[in-house]
Amino acid sequence: MAVVLEIMQEVLNLPRTDRSYLAKKLIESLEIDDSFTVEEMEIFNRRSREIREGSVSPLTLEQLQQNVDARLA
Numbered sequence: 001m002a003v004v005l006e007i008m009q010e011v012l013n014l015p016r017t018d019r020s021y022l023a024k025k026l027i028e029s030l031e032i033d034d035s036f037t038v039e040e041m042e043i044f045n046r047r048s049r050e051i052r053e054g055s056v057s058p059l060t061l062e063q064l065q066q067n068v069d070a071r072l073a
Contacts, residue, residue, distance in 0.1 A: 012060050020052070 011022055027048075036044075050056045059067070 008061060019058075 011019060014022070047056075051058055
């Protein structure tokens with residue numbers, strides 16, 4: 001898991017276009033998972049579209065951790 005976290009941190013430092021390309025390739029590499037409901041896939045597709053269109057900005061891992069810590073405090 002430590003290796004994955006290291007890779008993720010490196011990827012999060014890449015330019016947005018590179019991160020977007022990698023995210024697309026990772027998603028394409030996943031096998032279809034029947035455990036996702038139709039509603040979950042709709043949310044995933046909507047959020048992906050919002051990120052692609054720039055109407056929302058993804059958080060870095062550090063930002064997410066700060067938000068979680070603030071809510072738990």
